[in-house]
Amino acid sequence: MRRDVSELTNKLDIEKISSLLDIPEHSITGALKRKTIQYVYGKHELFRFDKPVSSVEGGTAVFLEPFEIVRGFPKISRTLMLYPALIKHFSSCDKVAVEEKMNGYNVRVALIGDKLVALTRGGFICPYTTQKVNDLIGPDFFHDHPELVLCGEMVGPDSPYVPKIFYNIESLDFFVFDIREKNSGNPVPVMERRKLMDEFRIKSVHLFGEFEVEKAHDAITDIIKGFGDTLREGVVIKDPKMILPPVKYTSSLSNCADLRYAFEFYNDFGRDFFFGRVCREAFQSVEWDEDEESARKRCQELGESILLPMISTIKKKKNGERIAENVQLRVKSLKTITEFEEFLKLLGIDAVFEQPEMIGNEFLVRIKKIHQSTNDKTEMILGGHMWS
Numbered sequence: 495m496r497r498d499v500s501e502l503t504n505k506l507d508i509e510k511i512s513s514l515l516d517i518p519e520h521s522i523t524g525a526l527k528r529k530t531i532q533y534v535y536g537k538h539e540l541f542r543f544d545k546p547v548s549s550v551e552g553g554t555a556v557f558l559e560p561f562e563i564v565r566g567f568p569k570i571s572r573t574l575m576l577y578p579a580l581i582k583h584f585s586s587c588d589k590v591a592v593e594e595k596m597n598g599y600n601v602r603v604a605l606i607g608d609k610l611v612a613l614t615r616g617g618f619i620c621p622y623t624t625q626k627v628n629d630l631i632g633p634d635f636f637h638d639h640p641e642l643v644l645c646g647e648m649v650g651p652d653s654p655y656v657p658k659i660f661y662n663i664e665s666l667d668f669f670v671f672d673i674r675e676k677n678s679g680n681p682v683p684v685m686e687r688r689k690l691m692d693e694f695r696i697k698s699v700h701l702f703g704e705f706e707v708e709k710a711h712d713a714i715t716d717i718i719k720g721f722g723d724t725l726r727e728g729v730v731i732k733d734p735k736m737i738l739p740p741v742k743y744t745s746s747l748s749n750c751a752d753l754r755y756a757f758e759f760y761n762d763f764g765r766d767f768f769f770g771r772v773c774r775e776a777f778q779s780v781e782w783d784e785d786e787e788s789a790r791k792r793c794q795e796l797g798e799s800i801l802l803p804m805i806s807t808i809k810k811k812k813n814g815e816r817i818a819e820n821v822q823l824r825v826k827s828l829k830t831i832t833e834f835e836e837f838l839k840l841l842g843i844d845a846v847f848e849q850p851e852m853i854g855n856e857f858l859v860r861i862k863k864i865h866q867s868t869n870d871k872t873e874m875i876l877g878g879h880m881w882s
């Protein structure tokens with residue numbers, strides 16, 4: 495629904511938001527004009543921050559009825575060189591907490607009025623995730639703590655965004671890695687957060703342990719090497735008090751898996767995925783002091799992750815196939831599917847939904863997400879067009 499800015503400004507109590515988020519009023523009005531803050535209408539009326547505005551994270555959602563602010567999930571910096579980064583970044587801590595970085599999609603769950611809603615990273619309410627979260631999390635936690643937001647990773651095969659089978663999760667599960675206050679976004683300390691989740695029988699991401707900063711490097715290197723050829727993604731290293739921002743560090747194997755995915759749909763994702771991931775491999779090789787054989791093996795794996803999926807995509811297109819990503823959802827009610835279809839349209843994602851299949855008392859729905867840019871580019875080049 496299109497609204498002009500003056501109508502939107504009437505809806506928003508700009509003074510209140512400005513004071514709660516501690517940003518100047520003109521930043522908010524300016525962002526509304528530039529559509530950096532966007533109005534979204536559905537079961538809930540909300541304004542979402544498409545990008546950061548002053549110091550407030552992108553993905554922030556301001557709900558109107560009732561008035562609630564759920565802050566966007568902050569970006570986590572990545573280290574490529576573990577040892578010096580740990581020493582430099584966590585110098586003021588005695589210890590760091592090392593948690594598993596699970597590979598799924600980021601979800602914030604909050605109570606808005608009497609409804610539990612699940613927000614994606616971008617600050618949209620995803621109807622599928624909201625339904626799953628309502629099945630997974632009982633009302634008790636939010637009954638006692640309506641002012642808190644659960645931030646976690648949605649992981650498993652029945653995932654519309656990041657499907658992964660290697661965690662042995664049957665459908666989709668939610669693992670909390672952060673609890674933050676509404677409005678301020680202030681985090682709860684690591685052990686307090688984990689204890690709280692245990693009390694309410696809500697799952698947390700795995701904790702590898704708390705380590706003295708000086709010893710954390712060896713521990714983390716062992717953890718990452720210990721992942722072996724499983725695709726576990728990596729770790730997030732945290733100040734136990736959650737005062738300093740966390741840092742992430744990931745494995746080469748999951749890095750290559752991301753590249754294989756990105757280069758299957760090379761013209762949609764390849765460019766964004768490429769440079770940073772190549773750099774990670776180079777620094778890790780040096781930090782691990784690899785001999786020539788190990789370094790060559792790394793090069794070969796990196797190269798294969800980039801070229802093989804792309805070659806396969808080109809061949810598929812040459813055989814007249816449409817390049818699409820297969821994902822699946824599992825729901826109790828088909829209404830969730832209809833809502834999710836609408837939601838993908840709102841996001842501008844092109845998808846083909848197949849007929850639902852009954853599995854036990856649930857429906858499994860397969861979806862083909864069409865990555866148009868890769869389809870178009872490949873077809874053009876195969877047809878003799880120039881690259882640029």
Ligand code: ATP
Binds near residue numbers: 569
């Ligand atoms: P970011 O902007 O946070 O860097 P990204 O999409 O580039 O996001 P990733 O490389 O996936 O991110 O790393 C950050 C994400 O990892 C978080 O946003 C969160 O969804 C996810 N995550 C998984 N496990 C954890 C954990 N234990 N602690 C914090 N974040 C975690």
Ligand code: MG
Binds near residue numbers: 596597598599
């Ligand atoms: Mg991720």
